[in-house]
Amino acid sequence: MPETWVQVAIVLTVVMPGFVYQVSRRRVGGPDPDEREFGVRVLRAIAASAVFAGLYAVILGPKVVSYARDPSEALVDVQLIGVGFLVTVVAIPWLTARVVFYVRTARWFVAAADWTLDRLRLRRPWNPTPSAWDFAFEKAKPGWVRVRLSDGSWVGGWFADHSFASSFPEPQELYLEVGYVMDTDGKFTDDISAPAGMIIRCQEAVVVDFIPADTDNGEEEA
Numbered sequence: 001m002p003e004t005w006v007q008v009a010i011v012l013t014v015v016m017p018g019f020v021y022q023v024s025r026r027r028v029g030g031p032d033p034d035e036r037e038f039g040v041r042v043l044r045a046i047a048a049s050a051v052f053a054g055l056y057a058v059i060l061g062p063k064v065v066s067y068a069r070d071p072s073e074a075l076v077d078v079q080l081i082g083v084g085f086l087v088t089v090v091a092i093p094w095l096t097a098r099v100v101f102y103v104r105t106a107r108w109f110v111a112a113a114d115w116t117l118d119r120l121r122l123r124r125p126w127n128p129t130p131s132a133w134d135f136a137f138e139k140a141k142p143g144w145v146r147v148r149l150s151d152g153s154w155v156g157g158w159f160a161d162h163s164f165a166s167s168f169p170e171p172q173e174l175y176l177e178v179g180y181v182m183d184t185d186g187k188f189t190d191d192i193s194a195p196a197g198m199i200i201r202c203q204e205a206v207v208v209d210f211i212p213a214d215t216d217n218g219e220e221e222a
Contacts, residue, residue, distance in 0.1 A: 012085075014056075017093040018049030024097035029105075030167070048093070056088055130168040133202075136210065137165035144211035145176060146186060150204040154182040157198060159210075172202040 022045045057064075067081075103109050116122075129135040146156030157176035164175040179194030186209075202208065 012089060014053040015046075015049055016089045017052035018045040018047065020090055021045070021048045021052070021093040021097045024094040025101060028098055029101045052088075052093060060084075060088075133165070133172050133208075134167050136208070137167075140165070140210060141213065143213040144188065144209075144215065145174070146182065146188070146209045146211065147174070147200050147202055147205045148186065148207040148209075150206055154184070154186045155198070155200055156180060156182055156188065156209075157194065163197075172205070174200045174202055174208075176200065 022041060127135070129138065140159060142158075142160035144156065145159040146154055148154055157179040159174075159176055162177040166173045175197060176194075177197045178192060179198035181189045181191040181193045183189060
C-alpha cells in the first residue's frame with residue numbers, strides 16, 4: 001500500500017490514465033456493443049492503464065524511481081510534479097483517445113487498411129458490424145429513405161448529413177432531416193410533412209428502402 005503522497009501520486013498515475021482514456025473515447029465514439037457490462041469497461045480501462053504505465057516507465061522511469069526513494073526531492077519540484085500529473089493522467093490519455101478515434105474513422109485510414117489487408121491477403125472472414133441496420137447506415141449516402149411499418153403504412157423523407165440513425169445496442173430509430181407525405185403505395189409526394197425533421201421508430205419496420213439522391217422524390221424508384 002502507498003505510504004507517502006509521492007507513492008500515492010505514482011499509483012494514481014499508473015491506474016487513472018486508462019479510465020480517462022475510456023471516458024474520452026466514449027464521448028467521441030459512443031459505447032461499444034460489448035461495453036454494456038460494467039466489468040468489461042473496467043477491464044478495458046485497466047488494460048489501457050497498463051499500456052500508458054509501460055510507456056511512462058520507459059520515458060520517466062529513472063525520475064520516478066528517484067522520487068520514490070527520496071520523497072524530499074519531490075518537494076523541490078512539487079509544481080513540476082503537479083503539471084506532470086495533470087499531463088500524464090488527464091491530458092495525454094484524453095487526447096490520445098480522440099486522436100485514435102479520428103484516425104481510425106478517417107476515410108484515408110480505412111482505405112489504406114483495406115488496401116493493406118487485400119495486398120497481404122489478410123482479409124477477415126467476418127464483418128465486425130453488429131447488424132444489417134448498422135452496416136446499411138454506415139454506408140448510406142444522401143438520398144431518400146422510406147420505411148414500411150407493420151400496419152402497411154409508409155413513412156419517409158430526406159436522409160443526409162443532418163440526419164441520424166441509432167446504432168446497436170440502442171433501439172433502431174431514424175431521424176430524417178425532412179419528412180415528406182407519402183401515398184398509400186409508398187410513393188413520395190411533393191408535400192413536406194415535417195420541415196424540421198421527423199423521428200421514426202423502426203423496431204417493427206418491415207422494409208427500409210434507400211433511394212438515390214438523383215431520383216425525383218423517389219417516384220422513379222417507388
